[in-house]
Amino acid sequence: MSRGKLPRPTDAELAILRVLWDGGARTVREVHETLQDGSGYTTVLKTMQIMTEKGLVTRDESQRAHVYSARLPRESTQQQLVTDLMDRVFGGSPGRLALQALSTKKTSPEELAELRQLLDSLEKESES
Numbered sequence: 001m002s003r004g005k006l007p008r009p010t011d012a013e014l015a016i017l018r019v020l021w022d023g024g025a026r027t028v029r030e031v032h033e034t035l036q037d038g039s040g041y042t043t044v045l046k047t048m049q050i051m052t053e054k055g056l057v058t059r060d061e062s063q064r065a066h067v068y069s070a071r072l073p074r075e076s077t078q079q080q081l082v083t084d085l086m087d088r089v090f091g092g093s094p095g096r097l098a099l100q101a102l103s104t105k106k107t108s109p110e111e112l113a114e115l116r117q118l119l120d121s122l123e124k125e126s127e128s
Contacts, residue, residue: 005080006072007054012039012047017077020057020070027065 009017019034020026026034032044039047048068051057060067070077082097090096107115 006056006077008081008084009051009056009077013051013056016044016047016051017056017070017074020068021074025060025067025069027067029065031068 015035015037016031019031023030023034028045028048029041031048032039032041035044048057048059052059052068056071057068058071060069086092086094086097090100102115
C-alpha cells in the first residue's frame with residue numbers, strides 16, 4: 001500500500017489509533033487495557049489484525065508479543081479525515097467547514113488565538 005491515503009478508519013479503529021498516538025507502540029494487551037471501553041481482548045485483537053491488513057497500523061513480529069504502531073502520524077490521519085468530510089459534506093469548501101465547526105461548539109481562547117494567527121498568515125499568503 002502506498003504511503004499516502006489510507007482507508008477511512010472506523011470509530012473502533014480511531015479509538016485504537018488514539019491509544020497508539022498518545023502512548024506509542026503497544027501490544028494488543030496494552031491497547032485493550034488502555035481502552036477500557038468494554039471491548040473484549042479478542043475483539044481488540046481482531047480489530048488490530050484488520051487494521052494491519054488495511055495498512056492503518058504496522059506490526060513488529062520480532063518479539064513474542066507483537067507490537068503495533070500507527071502507520072501515519074495523528075496529523076496526517078486528521079488531515080485525510082477532514083479533507084474527506086470537507087469534500088463529501090461541504091462541497092470542498094474549507095470556509096463552510098470551519099464556520100460550521102466553530103458554530104457547533106464553544107472554542108477556547110487559546111484555540112481562537114491559534115485560529116486568528118492562522119487566518120492572518122493565510123491572508124498574508126493570498127496578498128503576495
